[in-house]
Amino acid sequence: xxxxxxxxxxxxxxxxxxxxxxxxxxxxxxxxxxxxxxxxxxxxxxxxxxxxxxxxxxxxxxxxxxxxxxxxxxxxxxxxxxxxxxxxxxxxxxxxxxxxxxxxxxxxxxxxxxxxxxxxxxxxxxxxxxxxxxxxxxxxxxxxxxxxxxxxxxxxxxxxxxxxxxxxxxxxxxxxxxxxxxxxxxxxxxxxxxxxxxxxxxxxxxxxxxxxxxxxxxxxxxxxxxxxxxxxxxxxxxxxxxxxxxxxxxxxxxxxxxxxxxxxxxxxxxxxxxxxxxxxxxxxxxxxxxxxxxxxxxxxxxxxxxxxxxxxxxxxxxxxxxxxxxxxxxxxxxxxxxxxxxxxxxxxxx
Amino acid sequence: xxxxxxxxxxxxxxxxxxxxxxxxxxxxxxxxxxxxxxxxxxxxxxxxxxxxxxxxxxxxxxxxxxxxxxxxxxxxxxxxxxxxxxxxxxxxxxxxxxxxxxxxxxxxxxxxxxxxxxxxxxxxxxxxxxxxxxxxxxxxxxxxxxxxxxxxxxxxxxxxxxxxxxxxxxxxxxxxxxxxxxxxxxxxxxxxxxxxxxxxxxxxxxxxxxxxxxxxxxxxxxxxxxxxxxxxxxxxxxxxxxxxxxxxxxxxxxxxxxxxxxxxxxxxxxxxxxxxxxxxxxxxxxxxxxxxxxxxxxxxxxxxxxxxxxxxxxxxxxxxxxxxxxxxxxxxxxxxxxxxxxxxxxxxxxxx
Numbered sequence: 185x186x187x188x189x190x191x192x193x194x195x196x197x198x199x200x201x202x203x204x205x206x207x208x209x210x211x212x213x214x215x216x217x218x219x220x221x222x223x224x225x226x227x228x229x230x231x232x233x234x235x236x237x238x239x240x241x242x243x244x245x246x247x248x249x250x251x252x253x254x255x256x257x258x259x260x261x262x263x264x265x266x267x268x269x270x271x272x273x274x275x276x277x278x279x280x281x282x283x284x285x286x287x288x289x290x291x292x293x294x295x296x297x298x299x300x301x302x303x304x305x306x307x308x309x310x311x312x313x314x315x316x317x318x319x320x321x322x323x324x325x326x327x328x329x330x331x332x333x334x335x336x337x338x339x340x341x342x343x344x345x346x347x348x349x350x351x352x353x354x355x356x357x358x359x360x361x362x363x364x365x366x367x368x369x370x371x372x373x374x375x376x377x378x379x380x381x382x383x384x385x386x387x388x389x390x391x392x393x394x395x396x397x398x399x400x401x402x403x404x405x406x407x408x409x410x411x412x413x414x415x416x417x418x419x420x421x422x423x424x425x426x427x428x429x430x431x432x433x434x435x436x437x438x439x440x441x442x443x444x445x446x447x448x449x450x451x452x453x454x455x456x457x458x459x460x461x462x463x464x465x466x467x468x469x470x471x472x473x474x475x476x477x478x479x480x481x482x483x484x485x486x487x488x489x490x491x492x493x494x495x496x497x498x499x500x501x502x503x504x505x506x507x508x509x510x511x512x513x514x515x516x517x518x519x520x521x522x523x524x525x526x527x528x529x530x531x532x533x534x
Numbered sequence: 535x536x537x538x539x540x541x542x543x544x545x546x547x548x549x550x551x552x553x554x555x556x557x558x559x560x561x562x563x564x565x566x567x568x569x570x571x572x573x574x575x576x577x578x579x580x581x582x583x584x585x586x587x588x589x590x591x592x593x594x595x596x597x598x599x600x601x602x603x604x605x606x607x608x609x610x611x612x613x614x615x616x617x618x619x620x621x622x623x624x625x626x627x628x629x630x631x632x633x634x635x636x637x638x639x640x641x642x643x644x645x646x647x648x649x650x651x652x653x654x655x656x657x658x659x660x661x662x663x664x665x666x667x668x669x670x671x672x673x674x675x676x677x678x679x680x681x682x683x684x685x686x687x688x689x690x691x692x693x694x695x696x697x698x699x700x701x702x703x704x705x706x707x708x709x710x711x712x713x714x715x716x717x718x719x720x721x722x723x724x725x726x727x728x729x730x731x732x733x734x735x736x737x738x739x740x741x742x743x744x745x746x747x748x749x750x751x752x753x754x755x756x757x758x759x760x761x762x763x764x765x766x767x768x769x770x771x772x773x774x775x776x777x778x779x780x781x782x783x784x785x786x787x788x789x790x791x792x793x794x795x796x797x798x799x800x801x802x803x804x805x806x807x808x809x810x811x812x813x814x815x816x817x818x819x820x821x822x823x824x825x826x827x828x829x830x831x832x833x834x835x836x837x838x839x840x841x842x843x844x845x846x847x848x849x850x851x852x853x854x855x856x857x858x859x860x861x862x863x864x865x866x867x868x869x870x871x872x873x874x875x876x877x878x879x880x881x882x883x884x885x886x
Contacts, residue, residue, distance in 0.1 A: 254681065307872055307875055307876075308875075310875055310876070310879040311875070311879045311880070313680060313681070314623075314625045314680050314681065314684055315831070315835075317625065317627075317681075317684055318625060318827050318830075318831060319831060319871075319875070321627070321823075321824075321827060322824060322827045322828050322831065322868075322871060323868075325820065325823075325824040325827075326824070326864050326865075326867065326868045329824075329864040330862075330864045330865060330868075333860065333861050333862075333863065333864060334861045334862070335861060336861065443820050444692075444695075447688060447692060450685075450688065451692075454685060486696060486700065487696075488692055488693070488695065488696035489692075489693050489696040489697060489700075491692065492689050492690075492692030492693035492696060493689075493693060495685075495688070495689040495692065496686065496689035496690065496693065499682060499685045499686050499689055500672075500686065503682060
């Protein structure tokens with residue numbers, strides 16, 4: 185099932201949205217019908233979780249792929265939204281929990297997360313390239329230590345538990361199928377929003393800035409403003425995913441916003457591929473499947489080694505991630521079919 | 535790099551200092567006053583109103599010394615990080631892992647031989663060799679591709695952290711340094727005066743003072759190496775223009791490998807020094823990576839002097855934050871970073 189979905193999905197990157205590829209259509213139908221034949225475990229723990237992680241990674245993909253800014257603080261933004269849901273809404277710990285209704289809490293959390301992301305952007309866009317990765321990593325680590333030390337607001341080491349999505353239209357939204365569809369709706373919305381954004385004037389300018397900021401500045405574009413705006417949009421995406429993530433887990437603690445998890449998001453995005461919005465979801469699915477089933481292959485304890493190795497191999501040999509790998513295989517096959525020339529060299533090509 | 539700029543060194547620093555005072559008269563005055571107040575706070579016997587406001591003098595002086603020694607430790611870790619970046623534009627996010635690996639290997643060696651100094655040497659050499667291997671096997675093949683190099687170091691740090699957890703488990707290890715490094719020294723600083731008129735002097739662990747001394751020695755050594763030797767000259771030339779250095783017939787790859795060895799070796803060295811001052815446990819790699827990141831962001835990437843200034847600032851900020859407002863201590867460190875980035879994005883001693 186995993187491979188099927190992966191193949192169907194990654195068949196589409198070359199094709200613009202205008203001409204819907206049959207594979208993309210099939211993937212859409214599959215995603216919609218998925219809970220009908222999948223078990224609760226697969227619907228919730230695999231399906232919904234992949235979609236949420238994919239959405240967080242999507243916010244990174246947008247920043248890194250289109251803006252050229254690799255931010256390691258996207259999970260921190262998502263975690264901030266999650267913490268706000270726990271602080272403003274209800275939790276069972278007895279610290280904070282202001283008890284605001286969900287239709288106030290959720291928009292506030294998402295907006296605050298977007299503002300937080302904008303602030304991160306303001307700090308980090310003053311420098312370029314590698315500095316971004318360093319500064320955002322420093323922010324992520326600092327946030328982790330901050331929430332762990334702060335008991336007044338973030339309840340320190342323990343964090344919050346008992347965070348529930350609302351019961352609406354007679355449905356309990358943490359049930360597998362409703363939650364899956366909620367995640368799918370959010371992920372789908374942002375997926376198409378990012379595709380649309382990439383083809384809008386803003387998205388095109390952003391990509392031009394990525395390729396040559398100096399030239400864009402000379403033409404008269406406000407480079408900083410575009411970059412900060414990209415951070416804002418990525419914050420909206422990450423914040424929404426953060427709300428879903430805290431509902432999914434039902435709890436949030438410093439461990440949820442730790443550096444290892446922040447790096448997992450980077451791993452997901454890079455392994456999936458940063459060239460197309462579908463990459464993060466492919467990466468997330470691969471990650472979640474590995475996380476759940478690596479126990480059958482290797483010692484559960486050494487999961488991080490496997491993930492690290494996979495990441496290292498992808499960075500070393502296929503900088504475009506699984507998507508790039510698939511495209512290369514596809515090219516190779518097509519090449520063989522049409523002209524009987526010597527097969528292309530695979531491996532470490534850029 | 536910093537080499538041609540200001541240095542807290544006996545020679546050359548004079549002119550730079552005079553230049554700074556002439557250019558920024560106001561800030562020199564502010565710094566001088568702040569330093570004077572600080573010295574007074576440390577050496578004077580505190581009057582009652584100050585005691586009421588800031589708490590016991592002993593806490594203050596101890597916090598200051600803790601900050602100073604922590605800054606020294608941070609300098610040991612961050613100087614290697616900044617040195618490697620300065621020459622190779624390689625942000626080595628596995629630097630924290632090298633610190634931790636150095637600490638573990640040093641611990642094993644020290645336990646096996648019963649000699650702490652052998653542990654120190656083994657940590658330095660083993661991590662230096664690791665650094666050379668990384669440079670030759672991986673980074674050499676992706677020169678000029680900064681982002682990819684950085685991503686690779688992230689992958690390495692994930693794997694390294696997990697494998698170290700597998701080998702040394704989650705236990706906390708404690709070094710046993712030689713006897714004469716134990717104990718406390720009495721400092722010529724009066725903490726309070728007893729009613730009988732006797733002065734109470736402040737005591738401080740000898741080992742921590744040694745850490746500070748080692749950091750200063752390493753700093754001076756690095757400065758001499760970079761500014762007074764032929765290889766140092768090549769390194770400085772490479773920082774400014776890598777291609778030109780290669781064109782003059784210098785084997786750049788050899789210089790790269792050497793710098794990587796020194797940078798990584800310092801991280802391993804710091805692992806033993808820091809592991810003895812505190813302890814070794816999983817998660818320390820992230821802590822020291824964060825410290826190195828903030829230190830070089832504040833001090834300026836690629837500048838050893840900047841690393842010294844940044845390490846001092848961050849070490850002091852962390853300890854004072856911990857002592858005087860514990861729940862918001864991290865914010866202080868973070869604020870310093872944000873302020874520096876806002877005012878001087880390239881860092882205090884950075885160029886660009």
